[in-house]
Amino acid sequence: MPQLNGGGGDDLGANDEMISFKDEGEQEDKISENSSAERDLADVKSSLVNESETNQNSSSDSEAERRPPPRSESFRDKTRESLEEAAKRQDGGLFKSPPYPGYPFIMIPDLTSPYLPNGSLSPTARTYLQMKWPLLDVQAGSLQSRQALKDARSPSPAHIVGPFCLEFPGQTDLSLHQFHLSNKVPVVQHPHHVHPLTPLITYSNEHFTPGNPPPHLQADVDPKTGIPRPPHPSDISPYYPLSPGTVGQIPHPLGWLVPQQGQPVYPITTGGFRHPYPTALTVNASMSSLLSSRFPHHMVPPHHSLHTTGIPHPAIVTPNVKQESSHSDIGSLSSKHQDAKKEEEKKKQPHIKKPLNAFMLYMKEMRAKVVAECTLKESAAINQILGRRWHALSREEQAKYYELARKERQLHMQLYPGWSARDNYAGNYQGKKKKRKREKQAGEGNDLSAPKKCRARFGLDQQNNWCGPCRRKKKCIRYIQGEGSCASPPSSDGSLLESPPSSPSMVSPSPSSKESKSQTEQMQPLSLTMKPPPLLSSSQHQHISMAPPLALLDNSRAGKTSGSAHNGSLDPSDVSSSRPTGSTSSRPTSACHSHSLLPSSATMQPLSLVTKSID
DNA sequence: GAACCTTTGAAGGTG
């Protein structure tokens, strides 16, 4: 697979992760659903990257073990209630496995496209533009495509060449129709979702429908430039500058779009700005040199942040500067003023945003869907949902995003060689103010006695007891569990339950029992700390603390596993069964936020806490 | 109107 020499930062995975992945990969076929379910999610996630990098020639053995749809989860706060209501109204589709009709494809929903007049499509209609899988490089594209077609099971989207997907209203699951029809008009009837990957495909459609663009697209004209524009959701922004060479066309987000019909894939912009996504990230030497020669500096002139259509590129944010347009003060420019202006302009250097990570990509594409399904608007709440759903994603699905994120980083690296995340730190660029430091949550700072991480808890010599993330130097999920507890932190709970974290450690009796205790102890106080006190009225607090989670937890545990830590420590044998139905067994942990989305959660309804109310 | 909230992941800095 094409790899950029790219800084070591893009592996997305440490060696250990890779190893773990390899191990998993080798055994995956043999692993029963049970065992697969007990994998450490974090390990799995980290391995996804490797998988995505290596799976091109491996079969998607995981299809067989595709996880059951994410279980519903509950929420502590109003979010939960909202979700519950939404779920009631909407058949709980939200918590079904997110449809990825286009996994292999990248489909561009144009429903939200500003380019499309409302009348262009029926309200429910969406247009997805086909695109090739990122991993395909131009040269290999055709070959791989053909080959991929042979191997429908290949995890690599390569097998999808020019498909368009249809999704029919009412469909909420994978019952999407995929057609391997090249160069067909990518029209998708989409109920209400924004298709995944949406954000990633906003770059160009030139490859999508060469010579056969959807009629309705043709009619779309940029009001400003008068140039016909492709369907392109403005909100789905490309993260990198658009190429004038593709005026009216949205360049593909990632370089993997394969040029069709001999079209140059990523023309260099006339303004000297590099095309957002160099070919397939394979970025051959010529391209690299070309790019680097054209963009020696990591910062791009402000004007580059604008698409020729006048659409600002999201990745390059020109610091405010209320267009005090230069000409406005042209006459009054003294040398002194000019100096000042110079500095100003220096400061005005466009803000190059960080490339989105896998989760961000996922969020971006799924947010709309969640919003639609849950009728929630509050991002914080939505993000919580998305966080859990993220954990509930299957390996394949997550792998997709990890891969995309990796590509994003690679591309970003190439586009802005000198860029550093540090550049975006508060105060490093104009218009960015230092964030107020988040206050420590109640109990968080006080609880010095309780080790919050596996490392501290078990020590180096008991790493086998660590949770996966800790082993990978990531955020300790146990700590989170303890913290969120309320019932099990919605965040941890859901995720953990759905994809049990470090199973070994969690399953391990001694630590788990010990831990469960500590968690229980921490539970009460911590359960309320997820949100700053101000957000909860005293009554709400009470309500929350009164939440039966513990009782439920105990009950459920009594029936199930007595010793296992409530969080992800599902009994291996449990896991598989508990996924779908096991929700009941594992649910307890999420008692607090369990909601009506699950049939079994009826009893937990009382737990649904708080809504806006009171305040 | 800026910051916060909330999520995960990546990256950089610090000791």
Next chain:
DNA sequence: CACCTTCAAAGGTTC
């Protein structure tokens, strides 16, 4: 090396 901090998206909420 371990840990911490910041930022990325997003939009309602809070200050």
